[in-house]
Amino acid sequence: MSMRPFGYQDKILLLQHGSTELLALAQRRGAQLHKLLSGTGIFEQDLHKPHGRLHHTDWLKLLQNCQQQLNSPELPYLLGNALLNSRYISLCQSLQYAQNLRQALAQLYYFRHQLFPCFYVRLYQQQHCIVVEFKPALGLANQQGFMQTVVFSLLLGLIKQQLGSVCGISLQLQQAASHQLQHQLHWGVDVSFNQSADCISIPLALWQQRFIDADTLKFTATRRTCRQLNRVLSKQRALPESICRLQRRALPQLLNQDQVATVLGLSSSSLKRQLSQHNTNFATLLDEVRRDAARQLLQQGRYSNRQLALKLGYSDEHNFRRAFKRWTGLIPSSFKGLFHFN
Amino acid sequence: MWRQHRYKMLFSLLLLLSGLLLAIDTGDAKPGNEFDWLDILGEGTTLLVACGWLGLIISSRPAGRVTEWLYYGSLLLVYSYFLDLLDEFIRYPDHIRLMSWLESLPAPVGMLVLTYGLIGWHREQRAINRQLRGRELFLRDHQLIDPLTQLYGIEYLQAVLQREIELHQSQRKALSLLILDIDNFAAFNRQHGMASGDAYLSQLSELLSNQLRYSDVVCRYAGDRFIALLPNTALPQANIMAQHLRQQLSQLAIEKQQPQLTLVEMAVQQNSAKSALHAADQAMALAKKTATLSLQPI
Numbered sequence: 001m002s003m004r005p006f007g008y009q010d011k012i013l014l015l016q017h018g019s020t021e022l023l024a025l026a027q028r029r030g031a032q033l034h035k036l037l038s039g040t041g042i043f044e045q046d047l048h049k050p051h052g053r054l055h056h057t058d059w060l061k062l063l064q065n066c067q068q069q070l071n072s073p074e075l076p077y078l079l080g081n082a083l084l085n086s087r088y089i090s091l092c093q094s095l096q097y098a099q100n101l102r103q104a105l106a107q108l109y110y111f112r113h114q115l116f117p118c119f120y121v122r123l124y125q126q127q128h129c130i131v132v133e134f135k136p137a138l139g140l141a142n143q144q145g146f147m148q149t150v151v152f153s154l155l156l157g158l159i160k161q162q163l164g165s166v167c168g169i170s171l172q173l174q175q176a177a178s179h180q181l182q183h184q185l186h187w188g189v190d191v192s193f194n195q196s197a198d199c200i201s202i203p204l205a206l207w208q209q210r211f212i213d214a215d216t217l218k219f220t221a222t223r224r225t226c227r228q229l230n231r232v233l234s235k236q237r238a239l240p241e242s243i244c245r246l247q248r249r250a251l252p253q254l255l256n257q258d259q260v261a262t263v264l265g266l267s268s269s270s271l272k273r274q275l276s277q278h279n280t281n282f283a284t285l286l287d288e289v290r291r292d293a294a295r296q297l298l299q300q301g302r303y304s305n306r307q308l309a310l311k312l313g314y315s316d317e318h319n320f321r322r323a324f325k326r327w328t329g330l331i332p333s334s335f336k337g338l339f340h341f342n
Numbered sequence: 343m344w345r346q347h348r349y350k351m352l353f354s355l356l357l358l359l360s361g362l363l364l365a366i367d368t369g370d371a372k373p374g375n376e377f378d379w380l381d382i383l384g385e386g387t388t389l390l391v392a393c394g395w396l397g398l399i400i401s402s403r404p405a406g407r408v409t410e411w412l413y414y415g416s417l418l419l420v421y422s423y424f425l426d427l428l429d430e431f432i433r434y435p436d437h438i439r440l441m442s443w444l445e446s447l448p449a450p451v452g453m454l455v456l457t458y459g460l461i462g463w464h465r466e467q468r469a470i471n472r473q474l475r476g477r478e479l480f481l482r483d484h485q486l487i488d489p490l491t492q493l494y495g496i497e498y499l500q501a502v503l504q505r506e507i508e509l510h511q512s513q514r515k516a517l518s519l520l521i522l523d524i525d526n527f528a529a530f531n532r533q534h535g536m537a538s539g540d541a542y543l544s545q546l547s548e549l550l551s552n553q554l555r556y557s558d559v560v561c562r563y564a565g566d567r568f569i570a571l572l573p574n575t576a577l578p579q580a581n582i583m584a585q586h587l588r589q590q591l592s593q594l595a596i597e598k599q600q601p602q603l604t605l606v607e608m609a610v611q612q613n614s615a616k617s618a619l620h621a622a623d624q625a626m627a628l629a630k631k632t633a634t635l636s637l638q639p640i
Contacts, residue, residue: 028537029489072490081536082536085536157528161528161532181496185563
């Protein structure tokens with residue numbers, strides 16, 4: 001944890017890694033550029049500079065402007081595909097030259113700060129699938145659904161393009177069933193709604209299947225470009241993500257705010273201030289960490305409530321049960337039942 | 343519209359002709375100095391106005407029950423006024439009362455029939471208004487037009503299809519769908535960039551809406567799939583339209599690099615929009631598999 005997490009005011013995104021594509025898509029659908037850019041710190045003349053950058057807040061504002069200006073539900077799906085096929089994003093090009101899905105996703109995850117600093121993932125195996133669970137790494141306001149759709153479109157687009165089909169893949173989304181039709185038409189995979197996390201589960205067989213455009217030389221070359229880009233966009237993580245990771249590692253003992261601030265090299269008050277810029281606070285993050293840990297432990301094995309309470313750093317079983325009821329609306333035993341009978 | 347009423351017009355002409363013959367047969371012409379020009383002017387205008395009503399009904403109303411009432415009501419009026427005008431020029435012998443009956447009886451009966459028809463028309467208009475209002479509200483609530491192609495999207499298609507299925511089933515008319523799919527559009531986008539993909543989509547949608555009839559509803563069903571709703575069209579007719587469209591598509595596509603298209607026509611026999619669209623998807627999948635219906639615009 002030597003890297004300092006990026007603050008809310010750091011320009012961590014390249015304009016060419018999404019903004020130009022998004023603006024082009026929106027403009028072709030009749031939106032006006034100055035209206036799209038209003039309220040963001042982006043200037044029109046910077047748009048085509050190769051290393052023009054923007055804040056993540058500007059990106060969120062841009063997304064919001066697009067949705068206000070246009071009524072085009074296909075936008076996030078198209079943006080995902082546009083990113084995947086953009087000639088200016090060497091990370092996306094490298095994905096297409098990877099040997100297989102495993103290598104591509106490892107590459108994407110390693111360089112994710114260049115494209116999707118707003119998500120981090122956890123992997124676990126479930127029956128014959130590996131489940132990739134997406135967690136927001138920073139405050140996404142109300143754009144989490146949009147960004148999630150962009151990422152899933154990119155992944156599914158890559159798989160469809162390189163492996164020919166998305167058979168066997170399924171998605172679990174936290175959101176209520178709203179864009180069912182759009183999801184069905186654009187993705188063609190099973191989507192379930194109102195789940196406890198945003199996940200994509202990919203059958204084991206697909207992970208090692210060779211990509212159609214696999215090319216070791218080109219892959220190495222594009223990866224080198226990505227590395228060079230790292231000098232401009234240093235490999236930083238968002239503050240909420242860093243805290244969640246620290247806490248996760250520290251379980252069952254949990255760090256208090258001062259300890260976390262010390263580890264991250266911040267003062268306690270600036271930690272507080274920066275978290276409030278992400279629209280969250282320390283206690284909420286802590287609660288989220290425990291919730292996810294509890295859910296994963298329950299999915300993996302049969303723990304008693306006492307064991308779970310211990311593992312999650314609760315002082316007694318009763319507190320754990322109460323917290324669990326608050327998270328899921330179920331008591332732990334019925335949640336377990338839900339899983340093991342399915 | 344008047345083509346639907348040919349027999350009615352023929353019948354009216356025969357009726358008026360028979361009135362004329364009857365009048366000439368029974369009476370004889372008045373001498374010129376007995377003409378009352380003021381009467382002729384008044385009765386002539388009334389006749390002309392009634393004829394105008396007949397013309398309006400014929401040119402604006404589809405064949406149907408309400409139209410029939412309106413038409414025959416007006417026709418009786420016209421007949422009555424016609425004989426009324428004739429007796430300005432022809433004098434009938436005093437002992438024959440038939441002509442004066444024919445002159446005065448049809449008018450009140452015609453008025454009653456016309457009124458009944460107007461009541462029917464009023465009811466019909468109210469039903470249409472109700473339906474239109476529902477539709478308009480729906481359109482205002484959701485902005486359902488796709489900004490790129492300016493076509494309606496899938497939500498609108500589902501709503502309209504459901505309504506049309508109900509309407510067509512109650513009227514026992516045939517409803518068909520045309521489904522157009524761009525083969526391998528993702529690869530096209532990848533090769534030529536999203537901008538040319540978007541340009542192609544708007545070009546294609548323009549062509550579709552130009553080539554189809556005014557009554558057809560073209561919708562963008564998915565990113566690369568269009569569906570046209572053909573009301574009051576049986577499968578053979580839809581077949582012809584599909585052939586025509588295929589020709590147009592292949593003629594108008596100039597560049598060689600444009601993607602292949604698959605066009606399928608389908609008669610809607612399902613009871614709900616959902617199952618009909620599902621069947622459309624299946625028909626498209628089958629067509630892609632066999633690839634007999636695909637065309638290559640060169």
